[in-house]
Amino acid sequence: MVETLNEDVFPFVTVSMNSPSQPSFFRRLLGSVARRRPGSLPRAAARSARRAISLCHALLSERGEVSGARLAREARAAYESLDESALGFFFDLLVKEFSPDPEEVGRVADAYRQDPSQANLVRLQRAIEPPRQELFRRLNMAAGGTGVLVEMRRRLLKTLAERPHYAGIDADLAHLLSSWLNRGFLVLQRIDWRTPAMVLEKLIQYEAVHAIQGWPDLRRRLQADRRCYAFFHPALPDEPVIFIEVALTRGMSARVQPLLELDSPVADPASANCAIFYSITNCQEGLRGVSFGNLLIKQVAEDLGREFPRLKTFATLSPIPGFRKWLAGMAEGRPRLAELLVRLDASRWFEDRTTAAEMQRQLVRLCAYYLLHAKQGPEPLDPVARFHLGNGARLEKLNWLGDTSEIGMRRSAGLMVNYVYRLDDLERNHEAYARNGRIIASRRFEVLARESWIARGEAAPAQAVHA
Secondary structure (H helix, E strand, C coil): CCCCCCCCCCCCCCCCCCCCCCHHHHCCCHHHHCCCCCCCCCHHHHHHHHHHHHHHHHCCCCCHHHHHHHHHHHHHHHCCCCHHHHHHHHHHHHHHHHHCHHHHHHHHHHHHHHCCCHHHHHHHHHHHHHHHHHHHHHHEEEHHHHHHHHHHHHHHHHHHHCHHHHHHHHHHHHHHHHCCCHHHHHHEEEECCCCCHHHHHHHHHHCCCCCCCCCHHHHHHHHCCCCEEECCCCCCCCCEEEEEEEECCCCCCCHHHHHHHCCCCCCCHHHHHHEEEEEEEECCCHHHCCHHHHHHHHHHHHHHHHCCCCEEEEECCCCCCCCCHHHHHHHCCCCCHHHHHHHHHHCCHHHCCCHHHHHHHHHHHHHHHHHCCCEEEEEEEEHHHHHHHHCEEEEEEEEEECCCCCHHHHHCCEEEEECCCCCHHHHHHHHHHHHCCCCEEEEEHHHHHCCCCCHCCCCCCCCCCEE
């Protein structure tokens, strides 16, 4: 399950440099921007980026407060017209011309240090807030504004690794979008076959865990023993923010292929005692890092519990996307592990019973070690583990050959894991994880991890807590 893990409101007016009715303010502003040399940027791209920036300045001016909706429309249109060659220049100018004044920040910070009064704290807060945030707020007042800002962050994230000086813009957008898309504004809706086709098509398009192979596949995923829920936001009509797919089963599922088969029999949901969350997809790349999945799982579990009182277990059937990559990184200096990786590359090796049994003994132990002890700082290296453990779930069970699809074998060597959500334990588990980095896991995980080659050669830190 990938938690890969991850909106709109003001009208706009055209501002023309050639129109005699426009105040000289705009001519001066555009002229001052035009005098800057764009380096190797094509002249037309530089002009379009500068025009968009000039309209952003106008939107923040006193005039912008009066006719903000019209200026916001024009600024939005100018921004959306930028091609890739102009976009970097636009972001560069957002950094240069819409960041806090360092001298003002220093002066106000000194005043607060000498007199930490509430009044000086408010002045400091105002000084350190980038003008970009107010610009984005005003853009958001226009119809479709939130969606434009989500798309702006998506485009920004594509270049952030190469241009780390954009980090301030990213932080501003992430801060505002987190506020605007908080749980109080999200609406949970069940998706079924009666849902508008526009939304159903987007489920097929966005599904990032187990690809939906057309309409018959989607229809099976929406039948009586299946459920699909999505969060929507009023500022993003007909655009799911995140959605989750659930199978209502007898017993906890260990393999995903039976859940995805088109011709699998439709079971009576009233007889189910387990809800399996087998896919979570964040639909908007521009909302990466804005967490919704934890809220979605908990609310869906509560809703399903009310609808089907016989449900006793709420669990995931999740991939382990970093496992194969971690194995490759650990292979240096470990000939047996390097040999194991070569065998994993053989086509459909798991269909040979003898080979599969031998590989199972090794891989299950290595994967248990990976989930418990491979770290990214204080947190688990595996992104799906970070998500579920941070939500208060517990590591329950490793499933051999749980996903034999091409992507499942490539990412996880076919292994999948069940994380269990016990609603009464979520808060306690979350606190143990957040405060002390403790992983709540069934005892079998630690036993398997200690039997792995790596644990036998290197002492593993005692991070797991048995439940």
